[in-house]
Structure formats: structure tokens, C-alpha cells
Amino acid sequence: MSQTLDTTFAALSDPTRRAILSMLLEDDMAVTDVAEPFEMSLAAVSKHLGILTKAGLISQEKRGRVKWCKLEPDALKGASIWMQGFGQFEELDMDAFERFLAVELEG
Amino acid sequence: MSQTLDTTFAALSDPTRRAILSMLLEDDMAVTDVAEPFEMSLAAVSKHLGILTKAGLISQEKRGRVKWCKLEPDALKGASIWMQGFGQFEELDMDAFERFLAVELEG
């Protein structure tokens, strides 16, 4: 777990990689399309994707000659739980709480 | 903010620094005492504390010749909120929810 946190937090510490994760929130993307908005080589972005993959934050699947990148948000759970360990400062997530209540009331 | 996330996540990516933060959950500590359990020089720990301070995750106050380190858990908020942006995967924190309910029922 400790090593997982190392790689997770390290992966998240780079702005390019965080931007990539945000892009993948919208939809799965091909490597070339992921790279397009960045002012760096495709190889550099490919390396970033490798780091995100190693951290488990995304998965990559090759279909034909295109390699698709998919967000794997569950990989954030460990880090999220670790941070919740400092929970004294982290109030209850009221938005989530309200969504929870709404569902409860509907059901 | 983006730079804040850089430094926050980078600070969290090191196991020594995470261990220090955990130790400071218990209580404020002097630098020497923070360093004691680690198999590295005091200077190395001092550097780690400097990084944590720069990231805002701890604060340091000198009283006499002793420098006290204090956890500043609010500094995790930015990172926490960023992660919540990937909220589709992050269910309601049931522990927090149950604590919330318990307090509600008591009150």
C-alpha cells in the first residue's frame, strides 16, 4: 500500500498528468488525441501515460493501431482513504450527503 | 492552485513525509523527536520538514532552541477537492456519514 501511495501521489504531482486525467473524465481517448493540446512531443506524453498506467490511474487498450486510454478512478481510492485519515479537518462532503439523502427519499 | 497541487502531491509522494504527517496527527513535535524513528540523518529529516512546510502541510514555530512542528491539515483541502472532481468513483464516506448521524441522533 505504501508503495502504491508513493506512485499514486507522484503521478498526481505533475500538472500535465493531472490535465490528462481531467481530459479522460470526459471520455476515453487515443494517445495522439491526448497529446494534441500539449506543447511537448508525443514521446513525452507517451511517457506520462506510462506513468499513469503504472500507477493504475488509467488503463490502455490497443485496438488496431490506436491505443485507447481510459480513466481508472478507483485507483484514487487508496490515496483518498489515506487523506481521510486526516479527517478531523475534512468535513462531511455535504454535496454527497445531499445526493445520498435525495436518493433515500426517492426510494 | 495548480502549483499548489504540484507541491502538495509531491510532498505526499514520499513515505518518510507521509509518516511524519501521521506522527503529527498525535501531537506537535520537536524536530529532533520527529527525526528519532527514522534511519537517516537529522539534516535529511530537516529537509523533509522544509518541504512539508513549503507545501503548507505543517507549520514550524521556534520556542527557545526547539522548533515545534504542527500539522496543518487544511492544506490537504485543495488536493482533496481536486480528487473529489473524480467523484463518480468516490462513494459517500460511510464512516463520516455514520459519525454524522450519531452526532445528529445524540443532539
Added chain:
DNA sequence: TCAATATTCAACCATTTGGTTGACGAACCC
């Protein structure tokens, strides 16, 4: 005043990181 304690600073070192470029392999399309 003087020694001991608490901490940082400065210089150094090895390793990792984030980037580059150019060559390469695999899949597609004409």
C-alpha cells in the same frame, strides 16, 4: 563563560525525472 543541545546550512553525490530527437515496429489504406 563554556559546554552541550537543537537545528540548519553548504557542499557534495547518486539517482530519478521530464524533456528532446531519431529510429523502429505495427497496423492501415490505396
Added chain:
DNA sequence: GGGTTCGTCAACCAAATGGTTGAATATTGA
């Protein structure tokens, strides 16, 4: 088959990281 597109690999580079040691700076206490 042959050019084109997609993506990675390998070699390289500069800068950052995490550690060391030894000297320096405060502060305390006797």
C-alpha cells in the same frame, strides 16, 4: 507492396530529489 499513421524505444540531457557529512548558529544550563 508502399507510403502513412500510431505509438514506443533508446540514447541522451538538464534539472530536481533524497541522501550524506561537516561546519555554523542559536539557545540553554551549569
